[in-house]
Amino acid sequence: MAIEKKIDYVILGLLSHEDLTGYEIKKRMDTSLKYFWGASFGSIYPALSDLVERGLASKRNGAENGRNKLIYSITEEGKKYLKEWLQIPAERDELRYETLLKLFFGNEAGAAQAISHIDAFQERIEGELPFLIGAAETLRNNIDLDDTHKYYLLTVAFGVKTYRAYLEWCEEAKKLLGEENQ
Amino acid sequence: MAIEKKIDYVILGLLSHEDLTGYEIKKRMDTSLKYFWGASFGSIYPALSDLVERGLASKRNGAENGRNKLIYSITEEGKKYLKEWLQIPAERDELRYETLLKLFFGNEAGAAQAISHIDAFQERIEGELPFLIGAAETLRNNIDLDDTHKYYLLTVAFGVKTYRAYLEWCEEAKKLLGEENQ
DNA sequence: CTTACCATGTAAGGCGTTACATGATTCA
DNA sequence: TGAATCATGTAACGCCTTACATGGTAAG
Numbered sequence: 001m002a003i004e005k006k007i008d009y010v011i012l013g014l015l016s017h018e019d020l021t022g023y024e025i026k027k028r029m030d031t032s033l034k035y036f037w038g039a040s041f042g043s044i045y046p047a048l049s050d051l052v053e054r055g056l057a058s059k060r061n062g063a064e065n066g067r068n069k070l071i072y073s074i075t076e077e078g079k080k081y082l083k084e085w086l087q088i089p090a091e092r093d094e095l096r097y098e099t100l101l102k103l104f105f106g107n108e109a110g111a112a113q114a115i116s117h118i119d120a121f122q123e124r125i126e127g128e129l130p131f132l133i134g135a136a137e138t139l140r141n142n143i144d145l146d147d148t149h150k151y152y153l154l155t156v157a158f159g160v161k162t163y164r165a166y167l168e169w170c171e172e173a174k175k176l177l178g179e180e181n182q
Numbered sequence: 183m184a185i186e187k188k189i190d191y192v193i194l195g196l197l198s199h200e201d202l203t204g205y206e207i208k209k210r211m212d213t214s215l216k217y218f219w220g221a222s223f224g225s226i227y228p229a230l231s232d233l234v235e236r237g238l239a240s241k242r243n244g245a246e247n248g249r250n251k252l253i254y255s256i257t258e259e260g261k262k263y264l265k266e267w268l269q270i271p272a273e274r275d276e277l278r279y280e281t282l283l284k285l286f287f288g289n290e291a292g293a294a295q296a297i298s299h300i301d302a303f304q305e306r307i308e309g310e311l312p313f314l315i316g317a318a319e320t321l322r323n324n325i326d327l328d329d330t331h332k333y334y335l336l337t338v339a340f341g342v343k344t345y346r347a348y349l350e351w352c353e354e355a356k357k358l359l360g361e362e363n364q
Numbered sequence: 365c366t367t368a369c370c371a372t373g374t375a376a377g378g379c380g381t382t383a384c385a386t387g388a389t390t391c392a
Numbered sequence: 393t394g395a396a397t398c399a400t401g402t403a404a405c406g407c408c409t410t411a412c413a414t415g416g417t418a419a420g
Contacts, residue, residue: 004378005378005379005380006379007379007380039380039381040380040381040382041381042380042381042382042383043379043380043381046380066388066389067387067388067389068387068388
């Protein structure tokens with residue numbers, strides 16, 4: 001049917017919570033959505049123009065002290081469009097883990113190499129986990145303040161859960177690889 | 183530097199284990215690599231031609247009883263190319279979970295809707311998990327038969343670990359959403 | 365005999381990234 | 393005053409999917 005760009009729904013979803021500039025949308029993606037969705041400026045700005053053209057969002061000038069600023073809002077049609085998408089089942093959940101890929105072919109490079117990939121992965125996860133845990137706590141404490149908090153918490157909890165599983169796996173994986181070296 | 187197509191490495195990695203046809207490569211991706219990497223015929227066949235052109239793989243005719251068949255092998259240069267890539271750290275691990283996205287904006291559609299997304303996700307994971315567990319067991323029992331088994335097991339173990347975490351999260355998430363309904 | 369599977373490939377087009385281009389403001 | 397951050401946008405290009413096109417074989 002329609003042009004089914006996921007980025008449209010992501011943006012519309014964010015705008016359904018609050019009015020935002022393109023720059024702010026990018027920031028939300030780099031923080032809140034980071035661990036399950038990503039996008040660059042090069043896709044956000046064109047998508048915003050497109051949404052306005054299709055009547056799903058509106059744009060207003062919000063320049064402050066001469067600083068350039070375009071604030072976007074979701075329209076009624078946009079809300080309808082988003083709601084319709086939310087009703088159909090998710091059909092694509094995908095993972096692209098380069099770390100796993102390198103590990104899968106790890107016998108080519110040997111255990112030491114594989115372990116260093118796991119270490120790098122582990123460090124990254126360990127670095128990000130505290131932020132997720134902090135966010136989960138904040139949300140749990142303010143769960144009734146805003147209707148959106150519960151759903152936000154759901155996704156953060158997903159992040160915490162999977163990140164912890166990743167860390168457990170790192171330890172087990174290194175143990176398995178270590179055995180060979182003895 | 184070079185054209186850095188991940189699909190090239192995936193194919194080369196598979197060919198480093200055994201000679202394969204394009205069709206078989208696709209099958210491997212739909213089974214062994216499924217839960218952390220994916221590709222379609224439309225990317226596999228052109229990539230294979232390209233690899234041959236670049237001298238990283240070679241092609242031979244393996245037609246059987248009139249059935250069309252092209253068997254690909256990795257070359258020495260291909261092995262070198264793959265090994266080099268295996269040595270540099272993985273830089274992109276990404277998740278694109280539409281389920282999570284729909285949940286993040288779940289307040290627009292309500293708890294019942296959100297729960298049905300979680301249920302669908304849970305069913306899919308529950309359906310795939312036994313296959314992963316079976317694969318892990320087989321690999322664990324034959325760990326010393328082949329050098330590649332250990333690395334394969336590593337990635338399967340990752341799948342098992344994360345899938346179990348997903349299922350735990352599903353229960354918790356539904357509980358959280360259910361509270362509201364009471 | 366017909367369905368499922370084996371097998372290869374192309375064309376069109378969608379989607380998104382990287383890099384570039386520009387410029388203001390805030391803070392140390 | 394220089395770096396970081398705020399802010400918007402375009403152009404080129406890469407990568408991949410979907411759909412199409414074709415045809416053989418195996419199994420029920």
